[in-house]
Amino acid sequence: MSKKTRKKSSNTIGKRAATKVARAARRSTGTSAAKTRTAAAKTKGKTAAAVRSQASHKADSKALKSKPVGSATKAPGVTLAEGAKAPAFSLPRDGGGSVSLKDFAGKKLVLFFYPRADTPGCTREAIDFTRLSSAFADADTAVLGISADTVKAQESFRSKHQLSVPLLSDEQHSMLEAYGAWGEKSMYGRTFMGTIRTTVLVDSNGKIARLWRHVKVDGHADEVLAAARSL
Incomplete structure (x- = not known):
């Protein structure tokens, strides 16, 4: 194999490797973003549930009876x-x-x-x-x-x-x-x-x-x- 052919083959392998690395990086980024969105959704759901729980607790609370006050x-x-x-x-x-x-x-x-x-x-x-x-x-x-x-x-x-x-x-x-x-x-x-x-x-x-x-x-x-x- 000539030097020119070997150089061309080497460049082709290098490009393929770079392409694989880029794809892997995109997949990793996509997975992290998905995990972040999922975590945010869970947090939002918990917060909403907490607010509903507090509202329900307040609604069930009874007014305290006041003592007679003099004047x-x-x-x-x-x-x-x-x-x-x-x-x-x-x-x-x-x-x-x-x-x-x-x-x-x-x-x-x-x-x-x-x-x-x-x-x-x-x-x-x-x-x-x-x-x-x-x-x-x-x-x-x-x-x-x-x-x-x-x-x-x-x-x-x-x-x-x-x-x-x-x-x-x-x-x-x-x-x-x-x-x-x-x-x-x-x-x-x-x-x-x-x-x-x-x-x-x-x-x-x-x-x-x-x-x-x-x-x-x-x-x-x-x-x-x-x-x-x-x-």
């Missing part, structure tokens, strides 16, 4: 003082239902705010007002106890100590703030927000007749009764 009103910038109009309020009470200031129109009303149900000082105070409940009734004066405790806690407090005074629950502190009974306190070097033991006597015209701040429990209920009788 109270106080003119902005006004500091509660004797002679001022008593802020309106409406709060849930032990035993169910709610109590409002308007329920006592034309009648004298004692509001005693205490820090926490069934604690020693608050228990003595509530028992003292219960002991004098008949005397307050004779003086045409109603008595209400208020704290930030839940209605359930107030009911347990009433039942445990056989209290006859209605107990209001002000979990949102709306009435406590309106009557100035919610503020900064300190104990054992720690400062925190809480209920300041306070008593308010409202006269039959709906105005603040007397205010007691930072109340000392011993003898307090008797002092309030004397003030109510004097109106």
Whole structure:
């Protein structure tokens, strides 16, 4: 075989080999692209299924029942003082239902705010007002106890100590703030927000007749009764 013939044959073999390599590369690229498309389709399908599942879960969810929320009103910038109009309020009470200031129109009303149900000082105070409940009734004066405790806690407090005074629950502190009974306190070097033991006597015209701040429990209920009788 001549050199020219051998060279031509070599070129032909080289072209065939290059063609095979190119075909193999195209097949490999096509396979990879197909795999990529398949994976993308699977991912899309899973995502859609997840969205449908979340939508179905949300549709089956039930709305949560809301707790009774109290309210109270106080003119902005006004500091509660004797002679001022008593802020309106409406709060849930032990035993169910709610109590409002308007329920006592034309009648004298004692509001005693205490820090926490069934604690020693608050228990003595509530028992003292219960002991004098008949005397307050004779003086045409109603008595209400208020704290930030839940209605359930107030009911347990009433039942445990056989209290006859209605107990209001002000979990949102709306009435406590309106009557100035919610503020900064300190104990054992720690400062925190809480209920300041306070008593308010409202006269039959709906105005603040007397205010007691930072109340000392011993003898307090008797002092309030004397003030109510004097109106």
